[in-house]
Amino acid sequence: MEYYFKTEQLSVGYQSEPLxxxxxxGLNKGEILTLIGPNGAGKSTxxxxxxxxxxxxxxxxxxxxxxxxxxxxxxxxxKISGVFTExxxxxLMSCEDVVATGRYPYTGHFGILSKVDYAVxxxxxxxVHVTEIRNLDFTKISDGQRQRVMLARAICQEPxxxxxxxxxxxxDVKYKLEFLSVLQELRIKKGLTVIMxxxxxxxxxxxxxxxxxxxxxxxxxLGKPEEIFKSGYIKSLFGIETGTFDxxxxxxxxxxxxxxPEVFVIAGDGTGRSVYRMLxxxxxSFITGILYKxxxxxxxxxxxxxxxxxxxxxxxxxxxxxxxAKEKLDGCKRVICCxxxxxxxxxxxxxxxxxxxxxxxxxxxxxQIMTSNDRKGMV
Amino acid sequence: xxxxxxxxxxxxxLFLGIGVFFFFALNICIGSVNITLSDIAGTxxxxxxxxxxxxxxxxxxxxxTMAVMILGGxxxxxxxxxxxxxxxxxxxxxxxxxxxxxxMVVALVMVFLMGRAVRVTSTDMILAAFIGAMLSMxxxxxxxxxxxxxxxxxxxxxxxxxxxxxxxxxxxTFADDADIVNLHNWSxxxxxxxxxxxxxxxxxVVCITFITVFLLSKPLGAYQLxxxxxxxxxxxxxxxxxxxxxxxxxxxxCIVAFVGPISFVGIATPHLVKKLLGTATPIWMxxxxxxxxxxxxxxxxxxxxxxxAPTELSISTVTAIFGAPVVLWVMAKRKKExxx
Numbered sequence: 026m027e028y029y030f031k032t033e034q035l036s037v038g039y040q041s042e043p044l045x046x047x048x049x050x051g052l053n054k055g056e057i058l059t060l061i062g063p064n065g066a067g068k069s070t071x072x073x074x075x076x077x078x079x080x081x082x083x084x085x086x087x088x089x090x091x092x093x094x095x096x097x098x099x100x101x102x103x104k105i106s107g108v109f110t111e112x113x114x115x116x117l118m119s120c121e122d123v124v125a126t127g128r129y130p131y132t133g134h135f136g137i138l139s140k141v142d143y144a145v146x147x148x149x150x151x152x153v154h155v156t157e158i159r160n161l162d163f164t165k166i167s168d169g170q171r172q173r174v175m176l177a178r179a180i181c182q183e184p185x186x187x188x189x190x191x192x193x194x195x196x197d198v199k200y201k202l203e204f205l206s207v208l209q210e211l212r213i214k215k216g217l218t219v220i221m222x223x224x225x226x227x228x229x230x231x232x233x234x235x236x237x238x239x240x241x242x243x244x245x246x247l248g249k250p251e252e253i254f255k256s257g258y259i260k261s262l263f264g265i266e267t268g269t270f271d272x273x274x275x276x277x278x279x280x281x282x283x284x285x286p287e288v289f290v291i292a293g294d295g296t297g298r299s300v301y302r303m304l305x306x307x308x309x310s311f312i313t314g315i316l317y318k319x320x321x322x323x324x325x326x327x328x329x330x331x332x333x334x335x336x337x338x339x340x341x342x343x344x345x346x347x348x349x350a351k352e353k354l355d356g357c358k359r360v361i362c363c364x365x366x367x368x369x370x371x372x373x374x375x376x377x378x379x380x381x382x383x384x385x386x387x388x389x390x391x392x393q394i395m396t397s398n399d400r401k402g403m404v
Numbered sequence: 405x406x407x408x409x410x411x412x413x414x415x416x417x418l419f420l421g422i423g424v425f426f427f428f429a430l431n432i433c434i435g436s437v438n439i440t441l442s443d444i445a446g447t448x449x450x451x452x453x454x455x456x457x458x459x460x461x462x463x464x465x466x467x468x469t470m471a472v473m474i475l476g477g478x479x480x481x482x483x484x485x486x487x488x489x490x491x492x493x494x495x496x497x498x499x500x501x502x503x504x505x506x507x508m509v510v511a512l513v514m515v516f517l518m519g520r521a522v523r524v525t526s527t528d529m530i531l532a533a534f535i536g537a538m539l540s541m542x543x544x545x546x547x548x549x550x551x552x553x554x555x556x557x558x559x560x561x562x563x564x565x566x567x568x569x570x571x572x573x574x575x576x577t578f579a580d581d582a583d584i585v586n587l588h589n590w591s592x593x594x595x596x597x598x599x600x601x602x603x604x605x606x607x608x609v610v611c612i613t614f615i616t617v618f619l620l621s622k623p624l625g626a627y628q629l630x631x632x633x634x635x636x637x638x639x640x641x642x643x644x645x646x647x648x649x650x651x652x653x654x655x656x657x658c659i660v661a662f663v664g665p666i667s668f669v670g671i672a673t674p675h676l677v678k679k680l681l682g683t684a685t686p687i688w689m690x691x692x693x694x695x696x697x698x699x700x701x702x703x704x705x706x707x708x709x710x711x712x713a714p715t716e717l718s719i720s721t722v723t724a725i726f727g728a729p730v731v732l733w734v735m736a737k738r739k740k741e742x743x744x
Contacts, residue, residue, distance in 0.1 A: 078635055102638030114491060114630045116684040129626055129637040135687055136622035182637075 027090065029054040030186060030218055035084035037067070037074035043082045044070050048244050050237065052220070054185075055212045059229045060222040061253075062239035063263050068222035069110065069190050071239065075220060076107050076188045088186065102130040106182035108175045109190045113163070120166065120174045121159040124150055127181030149181040153207055168195035176204065180211065187211075189221035193228065201225070205232045227275035230254050238262050269328040278302075278328035282310040286331045289313070289357040289381070291374050295321030296363035300391060301329045312357060314350050315342055315373055342373035351380055358387065365392035413688055416680045420695035424473065427702035431469040432461065434710055439465070471598040471606060472705045473698045475659045476669060478610045480677070480697025481617060482655035483670025484689060488628060489648045490548065493734050494558055496670030497537075497656035501564030503665035505540025506533035506657050507591060508568040508575075515579045526605040526661070533657035540564055541653050592718040593664040595705055602662055609658050614694060617651055620644065621686035628684065666701075667720045668727025673697045675734050700726070 028051035038044035044067045052058055060068040073079045075086055077093060086093040088104060096104075106127065115123060127149070128142040138146070150156045153173045158166060163174065172195055179187055187208075193201045205228060211217040223229045229236060229250070236253045238246040240262055246253055254272040259265070267280040288304060288311040290297055297313060298321065304311050313326045314334025326333045334350045336342055350373070354360065360381040367375035381388050433439050437460055447458045483496040497503045513532040517524050547560045572591060617624075623644050626634040635641055659666065674689070677696040681688055704722040711717060 073632075076636060078632055098635075098638035098640055100638075102636060105636070107636050109632050109636075111630055111632045113633055114628060116628070117678065117682060118684070126626070126629060126633075126637070129622075132622070134619070134622060136625060 028052055028087075029089060030220075031087040032075070033085045033087070035074070035086060036082040037070050037079065038082050039070070039079070041080075041082055044242075045239065045244065046083075046242055048084070048237075050247065052218055052235065054218055055216040056234040057208065057212060057219040057232055058221070058235045058237060059233040060220070060237045060239055061224075061226060061229050061262070062245075066239040066241070068239050071237075072107070072188050072190050072220065072222060073109070076105055076109075077101055078109075099130050102182065104185045105188060106179040106184035106186075107188035107190070108172070108179050108192055109188075110194075113175065113178075115163045118163050119160050120155055120163050120170075121146065121150065123163045123174055124155070124159075124177045124181050127178040130182065145183065146181055149177040152180060152210070153177045154203070169197060169200050172196055173200065173204070176207065184217070186218045186220060189219065191222055191224060193223060193225060201228065208232065226254075226259065226270070230275050271324045271328065274324055276324070278325060279305055281305060281329045281331070282308045283331075284310045286310045286312045286353075286357055288359045288361055289354045290330075291360065291362040291364060291377055291381075292316065292322050292326070293320055293364060293371060293374060296391070297322040298325045300361055300363055301325050305329050311361075312353050314353075315346060315377070317370075341370060347373045347376065350377055354381055354386070355384070360386045360388045361391065362388060363391045365390070409682070412682055416677075416692060417695070419680070420677075420692060420699060423699035424695055424702065427699055427706060428469055428473060431472065431702055431706050431709075432465045434706065435460075435465065436713055467598045467600050467603045468595050468705075469702070470603045471662060472595050472701045474603070474606050474610050475595075475663055475666075476697040476699075476701025477694035478606075478613070478655045478697070479659055479666060479669040479701065480673035480693045481614065481690065482652045482659070483672075483697075484674040484693045485617065485648055485652040485655070486670070487674055488624060488686075489645070489652065490557060491628075491630075492557055493675070493738065494555075494671055494731055495561075496668070497652065497659070498565070498665055498667040498670060499558050500540070500544050500561035501566075501568060502537045502540045502544070502561075502653065502656045503660050503667075504565035504568035504572075505538075505543075506536035506660035507665050508572045509533065509536030509539065510661060511572045511575050511591065515575050519579070526602050529661035530605070530609065530657055533661040534653060536568075537653040537657045537660070538649075540568065541649055545649070590664045593666045593720040594716070594718055595663050595708075596716060598662065606658055606662055609654065613651055613654050613658075614690075616647075618687075618690050620647060620651075621690055624648075624686040628686070663719070665720070666723055668723045668731065669697055669700055669704075671734075672727035672730035673700050675730055676700075 030050070030052040032048050032050045035048040036043040036046045037048065048071065050058065060071060062068055070079065074081055081094070093101065113123065125138060125146050128138055128146065129136065131142060132138060150159060153176050155170065155173050155177050158170055163171070166174070172192060176192065193204055196204055208219050209232070212219065233250055235247060236250055237244055238253060245262060254275060256272055259270045259272050268278055270277045282305055287309055290300055290311050290313040292300065292313055293316055301313065302325070310331045312332040312334070313330045316323050316326055316333060316335050317338045318335055319338040323335065332353065334346065334353065336346055354377060362378050364371070364374060378388070429441070432444065433441065439457055439461065443454070443457050444461065447454070447461055479497070486495040486497060486500060487493055510529055510532045513528065514524060543564050544561055548557050551557055551560055576591070623634070623639045626637045626639045627644055631641055673696045674693050677689065677692045678684055681692055704726065705719055708717040708719050708722045
């Protein structure tokens with residue numbers, strides 16, 4: 026099938042100096058494409074070139090099989106609208122006025138809005154929830170509100186493709202989620218195609234149908250989120266040198282502490298994560314175990330611990346591993362136990378705790394040990 | 405909201421319209437010889453036949469007042485266009501050195517042509533001034549690409565103005581005595597000595613320019629939002645920018661050609677009018693600016709003629725007194741908004 030939006034051998038850049046070459050994008054109607062990549066990689070340049078803000082250095086952009094370069098300014102403005110990082114300059118304009126400027130391509134010679142235009146403005150404002158601030162001066166609202174007004178403005182232009190350059194950067198988490206939900210709503214209701222750049226990788230992974238990774242002179246990868254978020258790739262794309270990014274959970278951890286491990290952390294079932302991070306903040310290196318590979322603590326432990334004593338999920342812990350753990354515990358001055366209840370498959374960890382106490386280690390319990398009576402109460 | 409706005413627009417236009425009529429009448433009536441409204445009515449209907457009053461009215465007051473009205477409006481409009489073009493609230497034909505550039509070329513042409521006893525027509529003057537205005541504008545444009553920041557742009561404009569003025573002075577020094585008197589009056593800015601012939605030409609030029617500007621009000625509104633967004637709205641930015649440069653230069657040239665450089669009307673009026681209207685939308689601002697400029701200049705010329713009569717003040721002296729505080733107010737206001 027022919028793609029609805031397509032670029033062929035697209036080269037973009039400034040002053041006929043190509044920055045990124047041979048960009049080949051294919052999108053179906055209603056798909057969301059996200060551009061990710063390090064700062065200065067040229068995400069904005071690609072977006073601006075597609076929106077025809079910048080002259081294409083080479084190649085063609087097709088929209089519905091039509092060459093964008095052959096279309097008139099008005100024709101394009103009725104098909105593509107955008108929210109860019111550049112600030113909108115306004116003077117004495119209310120938010121509603123700003124949204125209404127989106128109707129520009131549809132109004133007559135003097136730009137007078139018709140009843141239909143006002144209805145579209147109203148609908149757009151309702152969609153992004155800016156109706157309450159419609160009469161406020163655009164220069165006097167918060168960044169988050171401004172971003173939503175800008176989106177309403179872009180929606181009001183009734184485009185087929187919307188281009189958004191870092192639209193979520195100034196939004197708090199509530200509005201981030203709301204913003205992306207609006208995009209999803211639009212693609213379902215109106216078949217809107219979205220091309221945007223975004224810095225929040227976890228959001229990019231969740232909202233995108235396709236992700237384009239921009240790095241260096243060529244597009245590094247283009248594919249579905251699950252094809253992009255593969256172990257180690259994000260680290261190499263962004264050149265992460267301190268800390269880690271876990272592609273499977275799209276979460277990041279700061280740089281792990283180095284040096285001889287001082288603490289042994291007995292953890293599991295998600296109880297250890299906060300302790301690992303606390304130790305990282307203090308710059309204390311540690312060993313942790315025994316963890317199943319599917320434990321919630323496991324990815325954080327892998328990122329922060331000097332050594333992780335691990336075993337296959339859903340398998341009993343082997344004697345040999347327990348012995349190894351005990352040896353490693355011997356080398357640590359302190360022990361932190363995050364568990365107060367040990368399940369049937371965690372008996373080895375309970376034994377580790379007893380061993381530590383026997384050895385006279387400085388044992389710190391993060392939770393009160395539960396007696397069997399307490400446990401009955403829980404059930 | 406919409407209704408309240410329309411009401412405000414209506415009141416503003418009514419206010420400005422009445423202002424134009426009021427000061428127009430005052431300008432005609434008040435002077436070294438005071439003329440009453442009944443004198444005017446008598447002269448027009450031909451009942452009271454006073455040759456002197458008819459002459460004063462027809463040959464001096466009316467053409468002069470017409471010129472003040474037309475060129476005052478043109479000045480304010482030129483200022484508005486330049487402010488929009490540069491996204492700079494303190495731009496204007498005078499501070500950007502455009503008036504001075506026009507003045508320089510006009511002075512050159514006058515001295516060389518008059519020296520050869522060639523008659524200089526209004527059209528020649530406008531053309532000369534236009535070339536000068538474009539010359540200055542060209543310099544400002546080149547500088548504006550290298551210099552960022554609104555204050556620096558204005559400083560460079562003022563510098564260009566000084567250079568042009570210096571050259572003008574140099575030319576005047578070499579001119580004949582008779583020319584010097586003429587040139588001196590004119591280079592200070594004065595509405596005296598305007599003929600009906602002048603008024604016809606300036607009315608035609610300003611009228612055509614005004615209509616063209618008004619027809620551009622939609623893309624101008626988009627351009628105000630910033631070039632990126634204007635482009636996204638389908639505006640041909642290049643064409644619009646070129647049009648703005650040419651139109652503001654024509655307006656500035658027309659003013660300089662007839663009355664010399666006049667300061668502060670161009671910068672101050674758009675801000676006052678904007679404050680009155682409560683909007684910056686070009687479709688309202690363009691006509692309101694024109695009317696506002698007319699009122700402002702009519703008022704200032706009235707003072708210039710009568711304050712120290714029989715000595716006539718240069719118009720710029722008066723416009724500066726009323727216009728400069730407005731510019732200061734604008735800058736102070738911007739600073740405050742930015743610090744918030």
